[in-house]
Amino acid sequence: MTDTESRAEALVLYGITGDLARRMLLPALYRMVEQDVLDEPVIGVTRGDWTPERLHRHAHESIAAAGPVDEEVFSRLADLLKVASVDYDDSTTYARIVEQAPGSEHFAHYLAIPPAFFVSVAKGLAEAGLNENARFIVEKPFGHDLASARALQTELTRYFPEERIRRVDHFLGKDAVENLLVFRFANPIMNAVLDRAHVRGVQITMAEDLDVADRGSFYDSVGALRDVVQNHLFQVLAYFIMEAPRSGGTQDVLDEKARTLRAVRAVAPEDYVRGQYAGYRETEGVAPDSTTETYAALRVHVDTERWSSVPFSIRAGKNLAAHSLELIVELDRPPARLYRARGAEDPAPNLIRFRLNPRPGVTLDLLAEQAGTGVGRVSARLDLSPLSGEDVHAYVRILSGAITGDPRHFARMDVVEEFWRIVDGILAPATAPLPYRPGTWGPAEADALATGGRWLPLENAPAEPS
Numbered sequence: 001m002t003d004t005e006s007r008a009e010a011l012v013l014y015g016i017t018g019d020l021a022r023r024m025l026l027p028a029l030y031r032m033v034e035q036d037v038l039d040e041p042v043i044g045v046t047r048g049d050w051t052p053e054r055l056h057r058h059a060h061e062s063i064a065a066a067g068p069v070d071e072e073v074f075s076r077l078a079d080l081l082k083v084a085s086v087d088y089d090d091s092t093t094y095a096r097i098v099e100q101a102p103g104s105e106h107f108a109h110y111l112a113i114p115p116a117f118f119v120s121v122a123k124g125l126a127e128a129g130l131n132e133n134a135r136f137i138v139e140k141p142f143g144h145d146l147a148s149a150r151a152l153q154t155e156l157t158r159y160f161p162e163e164r165i166r167r168v169d170h171f172l173g174k175d176a177v178e179n180l181l182v183f184r185f186a187n188p189i190m191n192a193v194l195d196r197a198h199v200r201g202v203q204i205t206m207a208e209d210l211d212v213a214d215r216g217s218f219y220d221s222v223g224a225l226r227d228v229v230q231n232h233l234f235q236v237l238a239y240f241i242m243e244a245p246r247s248g249g250t251q252d253v254l255d256e257k258a259r260t261l262r263a264v265r266a267v268a269p270e271d272y273v274r275g276q277y278a279g280y281r282e283t284e285g286v287a288p289d290s291t292t293e294t295y296a297a298l299r300v301h302v303d304t305e306r307w308s309s310v311p312f313s314i315r316a317g318k319n320l321a322a323h324s325l326e327l328i329v330e331l332d333r334p335p336a337r338l339y340r341a342r343g344a345e346d347p348a349p350n351l352i353r354f355r356l357n358p359r360p361g362v363t364l365d366l367l368a369e370q371a372g373t374g375v376g377r378v379s380a381r382l383d384l385s386p387l388s389g390e391d392v393h394a395y396v397r398i399l400s401g402a403i404t405g406d407p408r409h410f411a412r413m414d415v416v417e418e419f420w421r422i423v424d425g426i427l428a429p430a431t432a433p434l435p436y437r438p439g440t441w442g443p444a445e446a447d448a449l450a451t452g453g454r455w456l457p458l459e460n461a462p463a464e465p466s
Ligand SMILES: NC(=O)C1=CN([C@@H]2O[C@H](COP(=O)(O)OP(=O)(O)OC[C@H]3O[C@@H](n4cnc5c(N)ncnc54)[C@H](OP(=O)(O)O)[C@@H]3O)[C@@H](O)[C@H]2O)C=CC1
Pocket: 014, 015, 016, 017, 018, 019, 020, 021, 045, 046, 047, 048, 088, 111, 112, 113, 114, 115, 117, 139, 140, 141
């Protein structure tokens, strides 16, 4: 089968009993039925012995935990929702999937199981003759460094050709992230100032106020850099730094993204600061002497005509003082000689703040004459919340893409390789992470990586210590 974008006749969800399915995938399927964009059978796969009634009960509870349930919509979903018990190492058991969707010949296999089992499933499907005419979608992470990502790709392509593999990065399903591209290239007023002639620095912060909760054992083998920076935040960076694609078509967007990423320098160890919050080692599943980082800050250099010499500072952490994801562009300061006389301080720089989560939108900090007090900062706030969906919407897009085959909201392999290349030299740090107190902004040593030695305060977040 060479057509990469033909609609699958059934969606097969491995890991239907798991955390991601409960919190995101089942609520997203419910939304898809509600929006009339799903009427294919969905076969939930488990190694356990689940009856359809048990799966339906589990689905109902999961969807109810995410919001109100319309029973008519749920009953349409329940009609589609089947279950198959599969032993991933026994290829004869994969036929049970086909039994649940009689007449279907084109399956989308979506793996929401631990990545260590991706290859077993690909191999089992191939041995059962079920890799023909099928799409293979894997959750993150894709490898744990450049070499392992390439090795995983080699293994998977023994069973599925690249054009039928999709790598999930749910940030690519977020409206607010995609809006970075639209905002830049559909609005010349914006893009005209987004370059090295006008920008002093760019900061991307993904602050999470939650700890690692019950994902200790997964998280401890991964850490902040691999969990959210190398994939999610680099996708945000890529949309922000790339040049305009030749067209809005999926392949042109992906080609341009990959091209720009080749100009991003590998991060030097001195441009990387790691932290670990106090109490992390007491989490269930975490090694008592763990040196996994729960906070990562880095400085990235982009050697393109547009961005060379502009520092990009990126940080992400668990158990921080706020829950927020922002990309802030700091423009060069206006000439002090014009305005300093009226105020005690130098005039504040213009900021363009892309608020990606929560309440997506854009805020512009500008200077204006203010009645009686002279020139001061004013903020113009553009709120896109009504236009952009809830969290689960990202998975609606991804599951829809799994069914239709549209690769737009997935991570292409050349992009994944570039992301790993950029961090490959900092994946095995020689020193332990620096401690930080829960509810703070992480280790103070990371300040040196921010433009001007200071992370810009996030909107709606407590002030950061100066
Ligand atoms: N949870 C999250 O917030 C996120 C998760 N992801 C990714 O999604 C995938 C699933 O994550 P999550 O749902 O948290 O994972 P879980 O640990 O909840 O596992 C999902 C399911 O996989 C099956 N499973 C567990 N262990 C094994 C094993 N040793 N061998 C075979 N099957 C096993 C179990 O199903 P059963 O026993 O029924 O067979 C389990 O319910 C992973 O790739 C993860 O990295 C990505 C983003 C966020």
